[in-house]
Amino acid sequence: MNKYKEVGDYQIFLYKKLGVGALAEVFVGERKKDKQKVAVKVISKQYIKSRDKQNKELFKKRLKREIAIQKSLKHPNIIQLFDVQETDNSIYLFMELGDCTLDQYCQNQIIKQEELKNIIKQVVSAFYYMSQQEVINHLQNDKLYKGICHLDLKPQNILLIGNSIKISDFGLSTALNLDENQEIIQSSEYIDNVPSSIDYLGQGSLLYMSIEQINCEKTKNLEVLDVWSAGIIFYEIAFGKHPYYKFGQNLTNPIQLQELLNTIEIQYPESQYDNQFYDLLKGMLKKNQNERLTWQQCKEHPFLI
Template structure:
């Protein structure tokens, strides 16, 4: 019964969707309209100066954009030493769950997903925002039905990075972190390109490109790799452009890594789908 459910502001919390060290995400309903939303609760007492800066960036960016491939921010309010972000609820869950349920996807599906994530990243690029935590868990699907719309979410580690500037904070999720971050080096927006490559690789293979028990082991595996560890049986089925894009996104040297502009112009993303509307 609704009376037994906790309420925050104008919302009734229905279930917990996830969370981290300083935040929690709830599925919630507006008590008057019944609108279903995702409510991100951020504990202000647990925010470091760095995380407070990231939160400011997240709020500023999300409140200024409206794009189908970026999670929508509807409202912000404060209560109980927390700030609450009222966000669009995505019924399809996240891309990590999608990969767990479906396994590796067909190349045409991976291409459609890359185009959508790329469209979202274009908005970040226009605002000089780097995400720094792109991973399947932070890519949400609008629906569980056929042909979902993908939305980039969780900008809790994002920051403004103007052209020619560099960042140095070590952050992100190790399986999707660029090697320059793992090596505690200065970095630019190409760290998001590495993460995008790791997502593409995982879509095609069903597992991340580089794994390990620790960040040190992951970095060692990256450096020891002579070629990407594709699942051998699928390689003959992949378009050469697909393998090329994946390899260029996952270039260890950021100078040689493909830029966002080059990603958008890559021929793999321009392959005609032949009018197929059945989502492969």
């Protein structure tokens, strides 16, 4: 097996695999002109071609949207997409390389309040910026997104580069406003209007999925979905455990997790953190989406000022 592959101005180290999924693999690479290390997401065209007609078009739509969104987002706490290259067999996304993931960084250590505050501030800053951005998807009918929802926020998608938090993996990202999620898909043999519900209900990573997603409950503004996911992550890094682990249920089962979310209230252990942190966290994890904090309210919360 070859150890290297050259694509455009980049060299990919095939022996340095960072991750793998059904649709893509991620490797370490290097930009040849300045030797800058990068992460390379390699998306298999063969996998897309092997799907049925509707899923094939949905994958294409999501990929175009991911590229358009990540190219447009320029923020110190969001992973930068440097370049996109295409060959006969694959599509390559070249982006900033993280040092580690948030869960790796927090593993087996107690995070003190000032450090926790710094982490939360950076995550909230990125998502508040995303909520305010207007992105035009030139790859898909010049669709305008007024605000961006990530939809797959989890500790593995929050990276660190030095002391900086970086949000990554926009593969499921979409418009914040439900009314703006409809997009026409066109090809030579297939025209369809993919329902908005396909774009967010039941999507994401189970343990960090919002109560609305688990319950397949529609919401007008998808901002509340990311706020919930971030709240679960902040709970986990603060207290060293997921809020539902103590109930002894199989959290890989969506039906059991749904029952937990709908019947049991989250408990908040005593800790070193002050009351303002608890107030922020409880506001992010309100089960009633109409009572849950927005990103602007998180940003302006006394704990982060």
